[in-house]
Amino acid sequence: MNKAFYKTSKELAQLGLKGLPEEMKSSEHLIYSSPATLAFNSPGAKGFGVKRAGLAVPESVMLLVSPGCCGRNTSLFKSMPEYRDRFFFQLLDDTDIVTGRHLTKVPQAAMEMLEVLDKKPSAIMICITCVDALLGTDMERVCRKVTEKTGIPAVACYMYALTREKRLPPMAAVRTSVYSLLEKEKRHNADMNIMGYFTPLFDSSELYPLMKSIGIKNIRELSRCQTIEEYKELSKANFNLVLNPEARAAAQDIQERLGIPFIELLRLYRPEKIHNQYKLLGNALGAQLDDTIYYEKAKKAIEDFKNKYGFLTFSVGEIQNGDPVEMALMLVEEGFKVSEVFATIGELNFHFMKRLSEISPDTKVYSNLSPSMLYYEEADAKADIFIGSDAYYYHPDLPGIEWCDDAQPFGFDGLIKLFEKLDQAMEGGKLV
DSSP states (O other), X not given: OOOOOEEXXXXXXXXXXXXXXXXXXXXXXXXXXXXXXXXXXXXXXXSOOHHHHHTTSTTOEEEEEEOHHHHGGGHHHHTSGGGTTTEEEEEOOHHHHHXXXXXXXXXXXXXXXHHTOSSOOSOEEEEEOHHHHHHTOOHHHHHHHHHHHHSSOEEEEEOOGGGTTSSSOHHHHHHHHHHTTOOOOOOOTTEXXXXXXXXXXXXXXXXXXXXXXXXXXXXXXXXGOOSHHHHHGGGGOSEEEEOSGGGHHHHHHHHHHHOOOEEEOXXXXXXXXXXXXXXXXXXXXXXXXXXXXXXXXXXXXXXXHHHHHOSOEEEEOSSSSSOHHHHHHHHHHTTOXXXXXXXXXXXXXXXXHHHHHHHOTTOEEEOTTOGGGGGOOGGGTOOSEEESHHHHHHOTTSOEEOOOOSSBOOHHHHHHHHHHHHHHHHHHTSBO
């Protein structure tokens, strides 16, 4: 009988990162795009794919240079009021794809785009697809031609699924693109930027008052910039705080070009590790961050949930605002059970996997992209509640949360909100 492929956390820890089975390496097999994975595996991804992310530059517009099959996914974003009149298309025919002649038309297409706009844009983001990856297109040259013809800065955004597992995958590359228009300015000691996401942290995040408590006056985020003038002020930061590894390349580029150093933190859900990370951040900044009240509030939120519902069994998915393995580890350390995790295992979260194997060796780990997931059996999980959009697909009748809204959780505030949402799901007995 066919079964969905999995390995237990103990088995994976024993195999080691280099010994991962082929079923867990998407480069080794056909990719299974079920409704559980389409949200992050398709060009029309929910949330922030390359196209939506490229428009994070305020007042910018995008020219999508692609075959119709790639461009059609963008119609979803054009229906959003904030993106109306910001997407334009240059569709490629078969001859364009074979000869590359479309590249000579890009500057003229940009001019035609400007003719229908009521206001001059701050930048033209030129989004290209795997077609130009295969052609080896020199997009820097194309962008220079567009800038020469229009007088407006042009920046390339690479929607290359082919590079998803390379050193600079699409969502890391686009972060570099959206910060590339920043120019060097005098740095201000009391200014900092938060980098990593295309939407802001929750306003209630303790990160803001903690930074204010040590003398930081201006905390800027790209996602909160409404005008190109506000965007340019990002160049005044004394340092960047990177909260997502996908923004590391962008932060390194800013450090090289503008001389702004960066500090990197992880989004964690284990309270002791969050506390330790704030301690290390304070040491790096030469100050003490007192997070006591936030730590205690987070621990209370967990205890209140346990007292109310007992030690539930979780199914943890990867389409969520967190690392599924680290989140599973937090739940197990807090006394809950995790019967299964849907995850892509890499260098970063394998460290969490080794720890998980010590305290929950029988937790099953599935790869969402494995074709064997066609045979997944919901009953095998024996879960009470789920976290993640993909876990919801596999367990539509369980209470749970998708936990992948645009607003970004971080630190103790993120942990508190997680358990608040889980409480709502359990009370209602359904998805929240």
